[in-house]
Amino acid sequence: MEIFQQILFVAALAVVIWYITQRIRLISRAINLGRPENRFDHANERLKTMVLVAFGQKKMFTNLLVGAMHFVIYAGFIIINLEILEIVLDGILGTHRLFAPYITPIYPILIDVFEVLAFGVLAVCVIFLCRRFVTKVSRFQQERHREMTRWPRTDAAVILIAEILLMIAFLTWNASDSVLRDRASSGSLGHYGELRGIVPDFLISQFLKPLFANFSDTGLVGYERTAWWLHILGILAFAVYVTYSKHLHIAMGFPNVYFSDLQPKGEMQNMPEITKEVQLALGLPVTTDPNGSQSNDNGEQPAEIGRFGAKDVQDLKWINLMNAYSCTECGRCTSACPANITGKKLSPRKIMMDTRDRLEEIQRGWKANGNDYRDEKSLLNDYITPEEINACTTCQACVNACPININPLDIILQLRRYRVMEESEAPASWNAMFSNIENNMAPWKFSPSDRFNWAEQVNEVK
Amino acid sequence: MTQDVKTYTVPTMADMAASGEKPEILFWVGCAGSFDDRYKRVTIAFVRILNHVGIKFAVLGPEEGCTGDPARRAGNEFLFQMQAMSNIQVLNGYNVRKIVTACPHCFNTLKNEYPELGGNYEVIHHSQFLQALINEGRIRVKDGQPFKGRRITFHDSCYLGRANKVYEAPRDVLAALDADLVEMKRVRANGLCCGAGGGQYFKEPEPGKKDVNVERVEEALSTGADTIAVACPFCMTMMSDGVKNKNKEDSVRVYDISELIAQGQGL
Numbered sequence A: 001m002e003i004f005q006q007i008l009f010v011a012a013l014a015v016v017i018w019y020i021t022q023r024i025r026l027i028s029r030a031i032n033l034g035r036p037e038n039r040f041d042h043a044n045e046r047l048k049t050m051v052l053v054a055f056g057q058k059k060m061f062t063n064l065l066v067g068a069m070h071f072v073i074y075a076g077f078i079i080i081n082l083e084i085l086e087i088v089l090d091g092i093l094g095t096h097r098l099f100a101p102y103i104t105p106i107y108p109i110l111i112d113v114f115e116v117l118a119f120g121v122l123a124v125c126v127i128f129l130c131r132r133f134v135t136k137v138s139r140f141q142q143e144r145h146r147e148m149t150r151w152p153r154t155d156a157a158v159i160l161i162a163e164i165l166l167m168i169a170f171l172t173w174n175a176s177d178s179v180l181r182d183r184a185s186s187g188s189l190g191h192y193g194e195l196r197g198i199v200p201d202f203l204i205s206q207f208l209k210p211l212f213a214n215f216s217d218t219g220l221v222g223y224e225r226t227a228w229w230l231h232i233l234g235i236l237a238f239a240v241y242v243t244y245s246k247h248l249h250i251a252m253g254f255p256n257v258y259f260s261d262l263q264p265k266g267e268m269q270n271m272p273e274i275t276k277e278v279q280l281a282l283g284l285p286v287t288t289d290p291n292g293s294q295s296n297d298n299g300e301q302p303a304e305i306g307r308f309g310a311k312d313v314q315d316l317k318w319i320n321l322m323n324a325y326s327c328t329e330c331g332r333c334t335s336a337c338p339a340n341i342t343g344k345k346l347s348p349r350k351i352m353m354d355t356r357d358r359l360e361e362i363q364r365g366w367k368a369n370g371n372d373y374r375d376e377k378s379l380l381n382d383y384i385t386p387e388e389i390n391a392c393t394t395c396q397a398c399v400n401a402c403p404i405n406i407n408p409l410d411i412i413l414q415l416r417r418y419r420v421m422e423e424s425e426a427p428a429s430w431n432a433m434f435s436n437i438e439n440n441m442a443p444w445k446f447s448p449s450d451r452f453n454w455a456e457q458v459n460e461v462k
Numbered sequence B: 001m002t003q004d005v006k007t008y009t010v011p012t013m014a015d016m017a018a019s020g021e022k023p024e025i026l027f028w029v030g031c032a033g034s035f036d037d038r039y040k041r042v043t044i045a046f047v048r049i050l051n052h053v054g055i056k057f058a059v060l061g062p063e064e065g066c067t068g069d070p071a072r073r074a075g076n077e078f079l080f081q082m083q084a085m086s087n088i089q090v091l092n093g094y095n096v097r098k099i100v101t102a103c104p105h106c107f108n109t110l111k112n113e114y115p116e117l118g119g120n121y122e123v124i125h126h127s128q129f130l131q132a133l134i135n136e137g138r139i140r141v142k143d144g145q146p147f148k149g150r151r152i153t154f155h156d157s158c159y160l161g162r163a164n165k166v167y168e169a170p171r172d173v174l175a176a177l178d179a180d181l182v183e184m185k186r187v188r189a190n191g192l193c194c195g196a197g198g199g200q201y202f203k204e205p206e207p208g209k210k211d212v213n214v215e216r217v218e219e220a221l222s223t224g225a226d227t228i229a230v231a232c233p234f235c236m237t238m239m240s241d242g243v244k245n246k247n248k249e250d251s252v253r254v255y256d257i258s259e260l261i262a263q264g265q266g267l
Helices: A002-031 A043-055 A058-062 A064-093 A107-133 A150-186 A205-212 A217-242 A246-258 A272-281 A318-326 A332-336 A348-369 A386-390 A397-401 A408-422 A428-440 A453-457 B013-018 B030-035 B037-053 B069-074 B077-093 B104-113 B126-135 B168-175 B212-221 B233-245 B257-264
Strands: B025-028 B098-101 B122-125 B151-154 B180-182 B227-230 B253-256
Touching (some): A002 A064, A043 A246, A064 A150, A150 A217, A150 A246, A332 A348, A332 A397, A408 B069, A453 B030, B025 B037, B098 B126, B122 B126, B126 B168, B126 B257, B233 B253
Parallel strands (some): B151 B180
8 A cells, every 4th residue: 555655656746747847848948939138147136136026025015914925925835845845755755754753853843834834825825815806906807907817817716725725735634643643652553653752743733633533543544645645736736737827936936037137127128230220321330239139149140130129929038938927917017007007908917918828829839730830920919909009108117016027018119119110000190200300300390400499598587 | 786687608519619618517408398388498497507506518409309219119219229329429529428417218318228329428317416416505495485385296207217216316306495395105116107208298198098197197186285396398298287187277386396496596
C-alpha cells in the first residue's frame, strides 16, 4: 500500500513537471514573438526595483488595508511553500513528517507559523471573494467594465476558492494527524504514533481536533490520507491551472518588475529608423544609432526594417508581451484612467487582456496547424479598436497605478504609430494639427512670423 | 525719478548673439505661450518676473517651433523628429545650455526626448525656477497682498507630475503666497488628467458620459477653492472650460502659478 502511494505520487509529480515545462516553453515562445530589446542593463537599479516593488509589494500599499491583505496571501504563498518541500519528500520516500525528528525544537514553531499564515490566507480569500461578489468592488464588475466577461470573473473565483480549499485541507490534515497521534498510544496505528511526544498539537489545528473526535480509527486514517492527497494534488493542479490564468502573476510578477521601464514615465521611446530618414530629409549628417537598438542581443542586424508602430503582437516589444502574461486583471489601471472614468471605451486593463488573448489565439493556431502557422487576424482592429486607442490622454495614470509596473500606454502608443504612419488613419482634426505643425511650426493655424507678437503686449497695463 | 514706469524687455537669442552676449537662460515660450490669448498673459507674467529679478534671459522669438510633442503622442513620429531636429539645430547653433519653460509638455520633450536626437540641455520647468527664486529670497511676496484668506487648489499636470515627478515645486511656490492651500482628492502621482494630453486637446473626445475636464473641475470645486492654480497651458484651457461648464466663472478663477506670483509682486 505504501509503495503504491509512493509510485502514484512520483507519477503525479512527473506528469505535472512535464506539463508545466511544456506550458513554460509555449509561453516563452509567445513572449519571444515580440521585437528584441536589451533589458539586461542597469542590473543594480533593476534589482532594487524588483526588491521594492515585487518582493516588497510597495505599490500594493497605496491602499493600506488591501495591501496588507494581499501581503498575507503573498507571504502565505511563499512561506507555506517551505512545507511543500517536506510534503513532496514524504510523498516520494513514503515517510511521515520527514523533518520532525531532525529539527525537533523548531519543527512545531515552523508549522505554527504555516498554520497562522494558512488561516490568514483563508480569511483573506473569503474577504476577497466578498469584495468581488458581495460588496461588488466596481473594478471587478462586468456592468461597469465590459472586459470583465464570464471567464475573468470565473477565473478569479476559481483561484480564490481553490486557495480556500487548499488551506482547509492543510489545516484539517494537521488536525486529523494530531488526533491520530493522540490515539496511537499503543502503537496500533503504525507510523502515526512515532512522532508522539516529539510533535505537539499545532497553534490553529488544535481547535479543529474536536471535529474528528467521533471518527473511527480507520475513518480518521482515511481522512488524513485524503486531506494530504487533496492538498498536494490540489497544489499541483493549481500550478498547472495558473499557467492558463490571470494568476500567472505569482511567477511572472518578479521578472516583469525586473525588466520594467527605467526611464521617466513621460519619455516616449525613440524610433532610430525614423531618425535616419529625417536626417536625410533635412540634409543632416546621418548619425549611427548610439544604442544600437536596431540590433538584437547577438548584434545581428535585422534584414529589413519592420513596420512602423504595431499592428499585431509581433510588432510589439517582448516586454509588452511579458506584461500581458503578468497582468492580474486587478483593474487599478482602468480605475485610474481618465478616459475610462468618464465613460470612454478605453480600458488599459482591456489592452493588456486583449494582448494576452491574442497571444493565446496564436498559440492555439500553433497547436492546431504547426509552429509556423500565421492567421489573418491582428491585435489592432480584431481586438483593440481605434476608438479605444484614440481616447488615451497619455497621462500615465495606468502605468503609475500598476502594482507590478505593467505599461499599457506603451502598447497604445505603438498602435497609434501604426495607425498614423502606416495607414494614415488619424482623426481628421489630428491631420489638421499635423499639417499646422508642418507648415506653421505650431499646432494651430497661425503664421510663424506672428509667433513673437506677444512681446508687444509685455508693457501694456493689464 | 518722478514716475515709476516699469519697462519690461524681451531680448531674443538673435539680438544677444548680434551683440556678442550670452543669456543665463533661454525661456522656451512654447506654442500656447506664443499664440493662445489666455496663455500669452502667463508668458507676459513670467517675463515680467524675469525682468523684475534681473535675470539675463532670452527667447527664440520667431525661430522657435513646436517641440513636436502632440505629433509624437498622436503617433506621427516623422513629424515629431522633423520638429525636434530643426529645434535642436537652432538651439545648438546658439550653444544653449539652460532652458526654462512654462509648458510641461515642452519641458518633458526637451528634457527627456531631445537628448537621444542630439539636444542636451539643462531643462527646468518654470515652477522649479520660481521655487528657486523664492528659496534664494529673490522673490518675496509682500504682506497684505490679495491672497490672504483665499483658497487655492493646485491641479497637477501629468507631464510635470507623473512624467517627471515634479510635485513639490509648484506647491512650494503657492505656499509663498500665504494663501490657504487645499488639496483635491486625486493629487500628485494619483492626480487626474485635465483631459488634454496625448493629442486630445486637438480633437473632439471619443463618446463617453462626461468630459474629463468636467470631472476634474467638479473635484476642484468640491474643495471650496476660489482659485484653481495650474502650471500648464493645456490644463489652463481645460480647467477654464470646465469652470465655465459649471457656470462658476464669476466665483472661481484659473491662474497659472507665475501669474499669482506676478500679482503678489505687483507686476
